[in-house]
Structure formats: C-alpha cells, structure tokens
Amino acid sequence: MLQQLPAFSLQTLGSGKFTSEFEAYIADQFMERDFWIGLKSDADQGLGKKESNGVYLGKDGYLIQKFTPPEKGDLEDKVKAVQAFDQATPGLRKYMMLVPTAASILEDKLPPYASGGGERVYWDKIKDSPLGDIRWIDVSPVLEANKEQPVYYKTDHHWTTKGAFLAYRELGAPMGFTPKHEADFNIRQVTSQFYGSLYSKSGFRHLQPDSIELYDPKTPGNISVDYVDEQQRADSMYVMENLTKKDKYTVFFNGNHGLIRITTGNPDGRRLLIVKDSYANSLIPFLTTHFSEIDVIDLRYYEGDVLKLTEDRQIRDLLILYNITTFFEDPSIKSIADSVE
Structure with a gap:
C-alpha cells in the first residue's frame, strides 16, 4: 500500500515516526510514479535483468521481495522487548507466529542467482531465542507442504486467504480450539484483477493479476467491528467497495x-489480543468463531499502552503475528514493552 499523508502530532514528531512516514509519502506519491517505474523496469527487462527496486521477477510470474538482513543489534533489541513484555505478563497465555515470506517458501521460484536462505537464518535466530512463556507457532511446514497451491499472491507481498487459512488451522491445538475445515466455508472469488504491492514497487508489467478469495462461514456469526481511533463501526470485516x-x-x-x-457474539467469553502487521488481516476472520471479543493492534499506528490494555480488557490470550520481513524492518515492535519497568 502506498504511504498516505501521516497525521501530525508532537509525539510522532519527537519519536521520528512523522518524519520517516512523511519521507515515504513523498517517495510514494510523486507525480506519474507508476509510469516512470514501469518504464525503467521495461528497459531493465529488455536487458535481461530480473530485479527491480528490491523485487525479483521469478518463475511462473511470481514477484518476490528481496530479503534485507536487519541492522546489527536490531534483532536482539526486538527480542529483548518481547522478552520484557513476557516477563511482565505472567498470567497471559502468549503465542508468536512469524510467517516466512515467499522468498523462503517459494525459493525455487527465485532467479538462479538469488537466494531466500538469509531470511531463514534470522528467523531461526528468533525461534531459538529464550522466549519464556511465549509459545512459538511454526507455520513453515504447512506452507511448504502446500506450496504448489496459491499460498502467496504473485504480485503482492501477502499470503493469500488460502495461506492464512492453513496457518489458522495450525493455531487450533496450541490455543485450545478446534479449527474449522474448508468444508465449513463458502469460498468465493471477489476479484480476479488484483495487482499488488510488489507489482507497484517493481514496475514489472505484462503479468497476470491475482485473485482474492473470501471464506464465508456456512454458519455466520453476529459480527461487529469497531474502528476505535476513527470512532466508526461496521457489521462486516470486509469493505467490499475497496x-x-x-x-x-x-x-x-x-x-x-x-x-x-x-x-x-460467541458466548464462551474468551478475549484475544492480536499484535500484528497486515498479514494478520486475512487470518483474523477465521478466529471469530472461537473468541467472544478480539482486540487488534498495529504498533505502527497504536500509541497506547499494550500492558494496560490487556489489564483493562481482562484479556487472557495474546497472539503476536507478523510476517518475518515486517518484523525485521519495522521498529514499532520495540514499543510493546514501553511501560514495563
């Protein structure tokens, strides 16, 4: 998604968040951006190049984001923040899912000179860290086993709804619920003309668009979605006009x-907090049949106290869900332990 004009506040200015987001806004929104990027990529393709703006042109029409290792010490700082939060919340059942991207699961689609192995090395470092009471949910095996199916979009950096569904089923046993089967849903294609973030970023053209599917429960619940900061409410998790x-x-x-x-409307009373990036957006709907209330925070935009939120809302289950690239690149996860002394 292209960076939008960020909201200004003294807090975001002081933290540096406003400045960095404003710079990204200028870079993303300059006039005729897509035309110029596309023109350059067409010229590069004519010369046989398979990389543009950090995106590889892979086999079978896949665009795959290049892995960039984290800065020295940055990964350790993020792990320390997660550890500090764990130590401050002994009564909270905590789970962590860091999703590998297509760079490692679909490594066979990369150009011959490219490698997605670096992502796996750093992913293993987090997995092998002492995470205390946080239970690690490894979705790599199920994504690997189903990689011949469309578990990642070809033109976008996200996993598909199918990939999210497979990961949801991996959450069932650790989190203590019985996951639904595909037969419990009506699966509908809502668009076949999706050109995603990597298509825009790379400028590679002449590619087939992706499709987006939604999984509608055959026994629908009574869903209400409150966008707290915007003070808006909706009766659906999907914004179809988008x-x-x-x-x-x-x-x-x-x-x-x-x-x-x-x-x-689920009567069992369990409340879940999800700390996430956009990978979680297509997985969350599957969890609504298992929890009565789900709070969802994105630390890139949330300025509240996570620890206080868990206490005020009497939350007993917490899921940290990021794709591994966002976890490495975005500094906001460090704020999860801001209020921990």
Whole structure:
C-alpha cells in the first residue's frame, strides 16, 4: 500500500515516526510514479535483468521481495522487548507466529542467482531465542507442504486467504480450539484483477493479476467491528467497495489501524489480543468463531499502552503475528514493552 499523508502530532514528531512516514509519502506519491517505474523496469527487462527496486521477477510470474538482513543489534533489541513484555505478563497465555515470506517458501521460484536462505537464518535466530512463556507457532511446514497451491499472491507481498487459512488451522491445538475445515466455508472469488504491492514497487508489467478469495462461514456469526481511533463501526470485516480501488487487499478491515475491536457474539467469553502487521488481516476472520471479543493492534499506528490494555480488557490470550520481513524492518515492535519497568 502506498504511504498516505501521516497525521501530525508532537509525539510522532519527537519519536521520528512523522518524519520517516512523511519521507515515504513523498517517495510514494510523486507525480506519474507508476509510469516512470514501469518504464525503467521495461528497459531493465529488455536487458535481461530480473530485479527491480528490491523485487525479483521469478518463475511462473511470481514477484518476490528481496530479503534485507536487519541492522546489527536490531534483532536482539526486538527480542529483548518481547522478552520484557513476557516477563511482565505472567498470567497471559502468549503465542508468536512469524510467517516466512515467499522468498523462503517459494525459493525455487527465485532467479538462479538469488537466494531466500538469509531470511531463514534470522528467523531461526528468533525461534531459538529464550522466549519464556511465549509459545512459538511454526507455520513453515504447512506452507511448504502446500506450496504448489496459491499460498502467496504473485504480485503482492501477502499470503493469500488460502495461506492464512492453513496457518489458522495450525493455531487450533496450541490455543485450545478446534479449527474449522474448508468444508465449513463458502469460498468465493471477489476479484480476479488484483495487482499488488510488489507489482507497484517493481514496475514489472505484462503479468497476470491475482485473485482474492473470501471464506464465508456456512454458519455466520453476529459480527461487529469497531474502528476505535476513527470512532466508526461496521457489521462486516470486509469493505467490499475497496475491491474497486488499487489496493484491493484492504478489503480486509479497510487496511491497517491502530486499534480494532471485534465483537463476535460467541458466548464462551474468551478475549484475544492480536499484535500484528497486515498479514494478520486475512487470518483474523477465521478466529471469530472461537473468541467472544478480539482486540487488534498495529504498533505502527497504536500509541497506547499494550500492558494496560490487556489489564483493562481482562484479556487472557495474546497472539503476536507478523510476517518475518515486517518484523525485521519495522521498529514499532520495540514499543510493546514501553511501560514495563
């Protein structure tokens, strides 16, 4: 998704968040951006190049984001923040899912000179870190086993709804619920004309668009979605009019927000907090049949106290869900332990 004009506040200015987001806004939104990027990529392709702006042109029409290792010490700082939060929340059941990207799962689609192995090396470093009471959910095996199916989009950096569904099923046993089967859903294709973030970023053209599918429960619940910061409420997790826009992935929850509160009508009373990036947006709908309330925070936009939120909302289950690239590149995960002394 292209960076939008960020909201100004003294807090975001002081933290540097406003400045970095404003620079990204200028870079993303300059006039005729897509035309110039596409023109350059066409010229590069004519010379046989398979990489543009950090994106590889892979086999079978796959665009795959190049892995960039984290800065020295940055990964350790993020792990320390997660460890500090774990130590401060002994009564919270905590789970962590860092999703590998297509660079490692679909490594066979990369150009011959490229490698996705570096992502796996750093992913293993986090997995092997002492995470205390946080239970590690490894979705690599199920994604590997199903990689001949469309578990990642070809033109976008996200996993597909199919990939998210497979990961949801891996959460069942650790989190203590019985996951649904595909037969429990009506699966519908809502667009076949999705050109995603990597298509825009790379400028590679003459590619087939992706399709987006939604999994509708055959026994639907009574869903209410509160966009807390925006003070708006919706009765669906899907914003169907966004399918007419450029970033069609925002059909899920209208993109990313600081805090979303989902009420499901499920009578079992369990409350879940999800700390996430946009990979979670297509997985969250599957969890609504298992929890009565789900709070969803994106630390890139949430300025509240995570620890206080868990206490005020009497939350007993927490899921940290990121794709591994965002976890490495975005500094906001460090703020999860800001209030921990």
